[in-house]
Amino acid sequence: MIVVTGASGALGQLVVQGLLDKVPAAQIVAAVRDPAKVAHFAARGVQVRQADYNDPASVDAALAGAEKVLLVSSDTVGQRLPQHLNVVAAARRAGVRLLAYTSILRADRSPLALAEEHVATEAAIRDSGLAYSFLRNGWYLENFDSRIAGAAQRGEVLGSAGDGRISAAARADYAAAAVTVLTADAPQPVYELAGSTSFTLAELAAEVARQTGRPVSYRDIAQADYAGVLSSIGVPAPWPSLLADADAGTALGGLFDEGKALEKLIGRPTRNVAQAVEAALK
Known part of the structure; x- marks a missing residue:
């Protein structure tokens, strides 16, 4: 079972849509704050579970039975780290086989202030002992x-x-990469993804x-x-x-x-x- 957090957001919705082309709907969980926003996924057989990054109990329930999890980074800048840590802890308790995380391009050496919370989240995921894939996304077009x-x-x-x-790519390009990683047998630990x-x-x-x-x-x-x-x-x-x-x-x-890792990963x-x-x- 694959759980996508933040599945009502622009990126999360594209990831769920992409997964529907590759795996049975019943094996996909859309974890969202407001299930009503993804009723269209429920109508297609996707499991919809309520989850709030600020509510550890709800995240535990959303990740129950998960084999793979995509943690779509929170959009609440300045509060991301504690929210992400709740998901990492829940993933550990659930014993997931892979925790993928949408980070930022070259997070460990990025000059952007936006990288700080991503760097801290990556460190927490590494320390968790879970198998992981960091999807270090560049700028969105x-x-x-x-x-x-x-x-x-x-x-x-x-x-x-x-x-x-600026090596930017479309949100749909990054979503396609996430789908590829979530359905791969042995994904890499780190992907530097850009246009x-x-x-x-x-x-x-x-x-x-x-x-x-x-x-x-x-x-x-x-x-x-x-x-x-x-x-x-x-x-x-x-x-x-x-x-x-x-x-x-x-x-x-x-x-x-200019590494073209994203192009190679999605095949176009x-x-x-x-x-x-x-x-x-x-």
């Missing part, structure tokens, strides 16, 4: 949707990434210009100024500082990777920036 839409309207992409290259191709923010702006037929440029500003811009347009804390930090980390190479190239711009503009 969907992270740029609002930038693309804004650039199409204002003719400008703002950021503080300099000439740093088949890379781009700079200036190249992203150029692609928006090409597809809209309007002038679009990239304007590089100081990290603190970019955080201020994000705050001014209503991005909630702590995301302005974290996203500006991610841009600064991009300038240091934190989101660039990942979605590219032109496809991402086209999807975001629709």
